[in-house]
Amino acid sequence: xxxxxxxxxxxTLVLAYAAWTALAAGRRAQSxxxxxxxxxxxxxxxxxxxxxxxxxxxxDAALWVWLAALxxxxxxxxxxxxxxxxLPWSAADPKVARGEVPRLVVGAAFAAAIAGALVLPGLFLx
Amino acid sequence: xxxxxxxxxDTRRTPRRRAIAVTAAALTAxxxxxxxxxxxxxxxxxxxxxxxxxxxxxxxxxxxxxxxAVAKVDGDxxxxxxxxxxATTEFEIGSLTKTFTAALFADAIDRGEVTExxxxxxxxxxxDGKAAEVTLSSLAMQRSGLPRVEPAPSVGDAxxxxxxxxxxxxxxxxxxxxLIRTLGDTDVSDTTPEYSNFGFAVLGQSLAKVSGMSYRELxxxxxxxxxxMSRTYVPASATGLSHGYTASGLPAAPWTLGASAPAxxxxxxxxxxxIWLRATMEGTAPGAVAALPRADFDEADRIGFAWxxxxxxxxxxxxxxxxxxxYSSFLGFTADxxxxxxxxxxxxxxxxxxxxxxxxxxxxxxxxxxxxxxxGSPSAGSPSTESAEVGAASARSVPGTVFPPTAPxxxxxxxxxx
Numbered sequence: 452x453x454x455x456x457x458x459x460x461x462x463t464l465v466l467a468y469a470a471w472t473a474l475a476a477g478r479r480a481q482s483x484x485x486x487x488x489x490x491x492x493x494x495x496x497x498x499x500x501x502x503x504x505x506x507x508x509x510x511d512a513a514l515w516v517w518l519a520a521l522x523x524x525x526x527x528x529x530x531x532x533x534x535x536x537x538l539p540w541s542a543a544d545p546k547v548a549r550g551e552v553p554r555l556v557v558g559a560a561f562a563a564a565i566a567g568a569l570v571l572p573g574l575f576l577x
Numbered sequence: 578x579x580x581x582x583x584x585x586x587d588t589r590r591t592p593r594r595r596a597i598a599v600t601a602a603a604l605t606a607x608x609x610x611x612x613x614x615x616x617x618x619x620x621x622x623x624x625x626x627x628x629x630x631x632x633x634x635x636x637x638x639x640x641x642x643x644x645x646a647v648a649k650v651d652g653d654x655x656x657x658x659x660x661x662x663x664a665t666t667e668f669e670i671g672s673l674t675k676t677f678t679a680a681l682f683a684d685a686i687d688r689g690e691v692t693e694x695x696x697x698x699x700x701x702x703x704x705d706g707k708a709a710e711v712t713l714s715s716l717a718m719q720r721s722g723l724p725r726v727e728p729a730p731s732v733g734d735a736x737x738x739x740x741x742x743x744x745x746x747x748x749x750x751x752x753x754x755x756l757i758r759t760l761g762d763t764d765v766s767d768t769t770p771e772y773s774n775f776g777f778a779v780l781g782q783s784l785a786k787v788s789g790m791s792y793r794e795l796x797x798x799x800x801x802x803x804x805x806m807s808r809t810y811v812p813a814s815a816t817g818l819s820h821g822y823t824a825s826g827l828p829a830a831p832w833t834l835g836a837s838a839p840a841x842x843x844x845x846x847x848x849x850x851x852i853w854l855r856a857t858m859e860g861t862a863p864g865a866v867a868a869l870p871r872a873d874f875d876e877a878d879r880i881g882f883a884w885x886x887x888x889x890x891x892x893x894x895x896x897x898x899x900x901x902x903x904y905s906s907f908l909g910f911t912a913d914x915x916x917x918x919x920x921x922x923x924x925x926x927x928x929x930x931x932x933x934x935x936x937x938x939x940x941x942x943x944x945x946x947x948x949x950x951x952x953g954s955p956s957a958g959s960p961s962t963e964s965a966e967v968g969a970a971s972a973r974s975v976p977g978t979v980f981p982p983t984a985p986x987x988x989x990x991x992x993x994x995x
Contacts, residue, residue, distance in 0.1 A: 497612075498612075501612055501825065502743065502827070503743055504825055505823070505824045505825060505925070506614045506641060506824055506825035506826075517613070518613075521606075521609040521612075521613065524605055524609060525602050525605045525606045525609060526602070527605075528598075528601045528602050528604070528605035529598045529599065529601060529602035529605075530598070531601070532594075532597050532598035532600075532601035532602070533594060533595070533598040536594060568743070568744055569827065572744050572745055572746065572827075572828065572830070573745075573827060573828035576820040576828045576830055
């Protein structure tokens, strides 16, 4: 199996996971924290592919997966904004609520790290 | 307190809430479009010959392009063109550097400094075992048994190299001593043809050792100075050159490659590379015989010293390609027709398509230069570049880029692009 094929498969899987995570977030969230904690990994994985993906000649099949993942994120944003006013900040079940903040922090840290890797090196290059 | 699920709320949307949701979706869509490196033409004003630039853009195809410079040689006529760059703009040439290293090898043979059969153990007495038995000609013809890129001496170095690649920095580091120490610890496999940036790094440093000069000085004294290539040099540091771009349009730091410089560190211009191309085509360049094919490389290509010759095209073409984290290049000529082409771009997207400017595929199965495929698609794990591509010939296919941790380009120096 060629390295290019492996790359395409990995890219496709990561993007598919990001899209699924984004779509699932709005459907399953019992609180705003859960909603955000569900969306952040999706954002992080999309940014990760943006960081390391080649996007060279716009001929690879993975490009269509990329575009599909972005469409899923757009739909997820629509859905999240729709349900946001009806959700409490934290889940009613104390056990569930306890796990919300750590998930949120980890997701935010992951997304921030990838976003930083995307932006900061370029800033130092001028 | 009653638990409210997202699904329950769907039926209770008000027009205002819907408007907010549509706005959120629209903003996300805008960010998504901005985030996507959409295909576009080269950026900036066209310089030089417009017809050549138009043909070049058509041959290179779609991509998130930045700037490009091209020179076409047709007999005694040299035509140059560019977009956002001109014939005097400096670029990293990546694995095209290997054509210089190969010429230095042929020239050193002429001078009697080495022979094709000189073994590494004769130059580096500290080596023993299989590494000491590797000959210079096997390095020059990419059949030494050395791996594609220099193995990392430690886990820390390996992690640093991978991180550098993904953060679009120069993944190559280390001194000549480090290079030779690593060589001594490297398993030498069988001698089937395999593109190796490591091999060319060792070849160039071996020639430097024999001559008593640094590789940088060797290139200057034996090639660029005699040919009047005043803007071609091996950089001592990363300064002096603006950054290039990954295939996805992210800034990529300049590469100097440390001791691996002979595999892909040279910077040059289209004007200077046209001088190199003509002198090699005409046989007047020092070590020009390096371009002559000497052995089979694969089913589609023959190889000289670094130079690949693809016979499945009309006319047959002798070529090499290159790439670093932020640059791509292609250099080729047709010995029969007396035409040649050099393309330099500050993007890691492959410019191998330039081969069509001077040669036509003989059939559907006709080979394109392979090597690395730096940019191209969002491929996880392949920072186009990245990485240590100092690849050349299809390092994405064969020779390649110096893109280390990434997918190798063909004949590039990938770092795997070199």
